[in-house]
Amino acid sequence: MHLIPALRLTLTLSLLAPALSLHAQAKPASHAGLAALHSVEGISEYRLPNGLQVLLAPDPSKPSTTVNMTYRVGSKHENYGETGMAHLLEHLIFKGSPRHPNPWAEFSRRGLNANGTTDLDRTNYFASFAAEPENLRWYLAWQADAMVNSLIARRDLDTEMTVVRNEMEIGENKPDNILFERTLAAMYQWHHYGKSVIGARVDVENVDIPRLQAFYRRYYQPDNATLIISGRFEPRQTLAWVQQSFGAIPAPKRQLPKFYTVDPAQDGERAVTVRRSGGVASLNVGYHVPAGPAPDYAAIELLKGVLSTPPAGRLHQRLVAEKKLAGNVSAFSMPLAEPGFLLLGAELQAGASASDLQDETLRVLEQELSSQPISTAELERARTRWLNHWEQQFADAEQVGLALSESVAQGDWRLFFQLRDRVKNLGLADLQRVAESYLRPANRTLARYIPTEQAQRAPAPALVQASQQLQDFKPGPAAPMVPPFEATPAEIHRLSQTDRLPGGLRLTLLPKPTRGGALQNMLSLQMGDAQSLQGQAAVAELAAALLDKGTQTLDRQALRDRMDALKIELQISASAERLNLAWSTRRPHAEAALALIAQMLRQPRFSADSLEEVRAQALGQLQAQRDDPEALAGNALNLVFDGGAAWPRGDARHARSFAEMEADLRAVTLAQVQDFQRRFYGAAQAQFAAVGDFDAPSLRQAAAQALGDWQAAQPYAPLSQPLRPLAGAESQLLTPDKQNAVFNARLALPVNEAHADYVALSLVNQILGGSSDSRLWKRVREREGLSYSVWSYLSWSEQDLNSSWHLGALFAPQNKAKVEQAFKQELELALSQGFSARELREAQQAMLSERRLARAQDPLLAATLAHNLFMGRDALRSKAVDEAIAKLSLEQLNSALRRYLKPDDFQRVWVGDFK
Template identity: 55%
Template sequence: MSARRRSSLAILLIVWLAALLALPAVAQPLPAGVERGASVEGIDEYRLPNGLQVLMVADDSKPTTTVNLTVRVGSRHESYGETGMAHLLEHMLFKGTPTTPNPWAEFTRRGLRANGTTWVDRTNYFASFARNDEHLRWYLGWLADAMVHSTIARRDLDTEMTVVRNEMEMGENDPFRILFQQTLASAFQWHNYGKSTIGARSDVENVDIERLRAFYRQHYRPDNATLTVSGSFERASTLAWIADQFGRIERPAQARWLAPTLDPAQDGERSVTLRRVGGTPALLAMYHLPPAASPDFAAAELLAIVLGDTPSGRLHRRLVEGRLAASVFGGTLDTEEPGVTYFGAQLGPQQDIDAARTALLDTLEGVVAAPVTAEELERARNKWLKAWELNFSDPQRVGVALSEAIAAGDWRLFFLQRDRVRALTLADVQRVAAQRLLAANRTLGTYLPTAQPQRAPQPQRVDVAAQLEGWRPQPAAAAVPEFDPTPAAIDAATQRFTLAHGLQGALLPKPTRAQAVHAVLTLRYGDERSLAGQAEVEAVLAQMLDKGGGGLTRQQIEDRLDALRTELAFSAAGGTLTVTLRTRREFAVDAVALAASLLRTPDLPSDALDEVRRQVLAGIAAQRHDPQAVVAEALERHGNPYRRGDPRHARSFDERADDVRAVTVARLREFHRRFYGTAHAQFAAVGDFDPVALRAAVERHLGGWSAPERYTRIARAWHEPDAVRLQLETPDKQNAVLGVQQRVALSDNDADYPALSLANFMLGGGGDSRLWRRIREKDGLSYGTWSYVDWSQHEPHSVWGAGAIFAPGNRDAVERAFAEEVRRALDAGFTADEVSAARDSLLAFRRLSRAQDDRLAAALAGNLHLGRTMAVSQKVDEAIAALTPEQVNAALRRHLDPAKFVRALAGDFRRQ
């Protein structure tokens, strides 16, 4: 063979090998019968032979998994006499199946944070947990089992009925929530969107068990559901488990029937008036809209921001800055069939509702004469897109957020809506405003006849498939590596530093979805003497920090935050200012610079102070009649040994109102001058950032800033209030609250901390606790019951607390059940099986907490202040894992004493 021939063969061989290497890897085969659907920006769709739709949103940036089952059934699908059935079924599915009779116990045992929600177009069931294949496979199996084998027994319905009524009554305590529901009911003449999701009391109380089972069989079927798995998981095995567990379910032969009902175009103003005790005046206006899949819906969403946002919205400028209202808002309901947009105003106690109503309607319906400007549109667009990006960047939130798009017709609407917002023009927004913001299309408080009625366009359904034709999704984001949330790994990855003037820092750089960053800054200041009488000044100053400063107006600050895709919040109490920040890698340095400039050079304008004052006073007025707030005030004040003005004094509603009225701009400026500085500050950040650049930004913008007043932590000396039972009346409230407290001479440094934490978890802190099983599950007396320990991190002075919400008529039964379960725990103790299951569950929840970037950032900042590392968490985990039943029971008996309980009850007990 010639050299030339050999050379030619070699070249061919090289070309062949290169081509072979360039071939894509062979995809793993799908389970039998499973078909691949659309793939959009990292979300992959599959379809089982029985019709179940499966969405996979893989993201290994956090070692957590979220599973969400969306069933396309809500209050819209209920017939006459069936209102509340969709919501009632949500409750009943958690009552178990023949193979899993107690789901809540199984959730708790595996550390699953699970729940369900019901809305007009869908019901969803979801759980988040630290990545664990066994737990994932179990939960998928439970969902498949619950879809077709839920017991729905009369005995369970009878006990759950009181719980559902309790939830209904809890909603009745909120006047604005009832105003919203009654306005919605007036807006819809025939369509079920006007019916409350929780249902009519008569329908719920008289539900027929066989009719409820028929409703279940009609709607709980694989071809009517979407299963979404998001976060960290192995795709092939997960899809195989889904195919195995759900593939056994047969598709019903009968097709689903959907009511053809659509309301006609509204032909005149409608009104509703609500009169109840408590709260402050409020206004609410609703206008009919097309479905969420309509091309016009994006314009309606941005109109809601242009009109209802704070502080840029027209309503805020007209009503709040004009001192006609305390606060305003706006929004839309993204529904599968024609829905509504809504706008409202909350008034202070002395504000004129007639003047506010005129200004509200003139502003909303005046958009036709005063068109939306280009600046308003861009500001609204940036705000909407920021919210969308923050939602999409979180693997736990995106899986559940897709439920709304699924319910609206197709999960891809989640992305199509974003693209429509990006492409929206002023002409689109103005056209929708002119068509929809009409007096004849409005539901409010009065009726006014007109000789020439105007009509909004006739409601029409939207062909979702046609809307999606020609649309092209964006490329999916790159996958990120898995994060290890063990304390040792966290400590090893954390970079700690202390600046020359005292600020402490902790940086934990790691890849995250959408390059998200969470940061926390705490400023500590003052002492027992210098902070006397400053409680409301301190709190109000924190609320004023984003109202102008750093050379920017309030609106410029809001615009800057939107441009930086950043959420920023300030809060202060007891000598500590907390700043929380969420942003993205590319904006992290600029976000820190903005936050620092607001902290160091606030404007504190007087008109903003007037607005904050009105809002705080309106909140206090509402709390005076809220049973939960009334109980909290009573427990805080009973036995409090500190005089008025002391930072540790528990203030009454009247004292808080007086303090708010006494706040002036001069006092705010003086407080800022005396106390703000970073010599005793802690900064912590977790997420995808450049640690060198971020540390430099912290040092440049926050370093070298000291306050004139010294900082000394305010001690909480031991005091033990007398045991007492307080009963407080809150007239016209259909829900009541029980609160219980006892002081405990422990801190989280004590040897009994792990044992008492586990004992409380079993008593009332976990989802399968004794109090939950007795009061909520067995007796069906309460929608929610709980216990907790508010652990001191310094002195041996913690607070154990417990509570329940219930109907006033069940007061005696709730108190009796509570007392019996506490006594049973003290006398008989917890069993070895309970302790074993609770140990695993509590440790799983602790692992899950460390996997949440916002909580981890707060923990790192707290550790800096306490001089701790995550090794302390590791020691606690190890101590919990080693606990015996004898140790746990002994700790509970040492520290819990019913003879020392302070009990407070609030509700409308006069009707008993």
């Protein structure tokens, strides 16, 4: 995949890299053939004689390992006619070498969660897997082989070309992605940051293979690469494997080209307009800002929070809460190696004026930031939230490796820590100065051109040497190592403390050491029955969306500040009958965080203004789905299975059309939301799980105090949803002007999670289309290059014998016939010939590895433990499933395949611009 940041998505912390100067801690221990260089806060740097940089970030508490290979080459390094070349190489690396002709299949067999991304300054390849030395050794050997022996062959380029075009078309379907690309293109006159990472279609389609191979040989060399290994591994043995795999690669003799292009200071407002069908009207405002290593870049990071974070963010407060002009606002920037950009976005609320939205946005950014300076409270609020995100990322071994990739791309991995220090030490005067220097009209790119009588210039962009910035950097102490935890079902069961409180709440507590004292929590509330939930679907959705908007004693900002103080990161999801709250925090705040979550649930504020805000956001999201092929296909199948023919309008199980969803959202009143919380919220039928670093007796007592006596007025009974036989059928929906199409198919299955065929069906799906070594993947994507994304998955019912099998793919509309033929032939071939013993062995190995990796993810583990409580089982269920996977015979596999796979019984829908 190529990385195109979306304006309406919160900036991921993997992009929050830094800027610095350096005094290192004590050097790491040397290893034969590897020079030990810097060590900063538990991360050690080594270098091979051939120039390869190696970073080790060991974390024994993490039962998984993550390896990230970063090449300092991205779209900015492409010359005339070469746009998209860096991203195209990312695809072709996975096409293999003479020694590894099919990397995806080998990843799947070993249970590796692998991928790659291309960005402006770098390309990276990474994999996470359950901590197994042999997998680590093999993956290092593959990375070394891929560095110098990848085929980059014409035949692979030809088959992959359609996949890359399909990826382009997926981006072309998203209006916010197109607006993002057009904004950067207008902002940059000469620098290649203004070019799309995926490249121009004409360059990609006409790429010259010798030129692409030369690009590969120039940049895929050890002196242009950084190998980052994080999580659980043995450092000395790992360094020996690094030496063994990479040490034989000679130091390159070529000299890398030097890049020196920097755009001059912008000399007036620039404008761009995009006209496309579908989507929601929106506005972007872009400003040039300093490079990531520059001292002033830290202010840009905090400025984003001051402007956009609800509820006190200035743009949110003015455009969303007060003026009702926008459904939501966003702020996005990346710490880049060279002068970058800050983008502010807003989605127009239905019925609002686009010109009013533009005027108010510019008034906040370019006038009121000067006339009403940033306050200390705004600075500290933004700083606290930013540092909480940084700490959360640094505590996760998988995220650390990916985050360091971004700092490497800027010029030095230690920038990751210096940005944190600069954020900690940023003063109010500097934040105000940076805001006024860069957020001015002459430095602006907007949706239309607006002339100005008196031009003002932002500070001239300048290159920054990371080595100079690091001269005075003093890293903090390394985090103490924590003892290892073996995430086996037996160990999870042994350490889990399961209980039921007198009021009915069931809980499982799994205390274990974690880096940074982190813990993950899951609270799941079951609500109502078929009769009481009649007509409550939209009410339940909006009630859940309002929970983080304040309590009876804490207004919205006070609640947000309290959550930040307790280092809470909260995710809320809801259906008519179930409410899930997942949150992370740290050991010192475990009990207080649970008490605050309980306060949000038991004493929500539910104000009229907040209801209108979340309603507008939900309507905006709904409008965006109405012409999105993927959303249309999914909704069409839902209507077939659970629409009016299955359940009457208003029933909680009824699948609603987009029109019904809109009508329901518009009809919800504040009184209904308040009544829903009083009637349906309670802990008697709830499950709570906690995984991580905490004191179990104290947390149990906190749960008893906060939730033990909480009863819902309405009793709970599961919503039965028996299987409804349907004859297979096919339909087609047209989406004009959409360059990407989707195929979705769904088959009802008379099984559930506890069924005897659960394991056999899971392995059937794995082989057919559930992995990157599956038959559908190899046929549709690898061999014929028809789709960027092809899938098969099973959606398991918890209790009813009514699960479903889903198949599908994304593709260019003109390839519909080929996609249809590929699916038909592969299903027929599977039924006629069955699967082989080799396929079974490899699928068993892959699935067991994937399950081990899943148990190593604490958020997933907490969710699983809570689900086990609901299902009345314990962690040993996972052990039984593992054993059943390992023992399944080929006869059982093929018997399940032929018993359940009925191609003619699938409900099939095609959505696209099929002219």
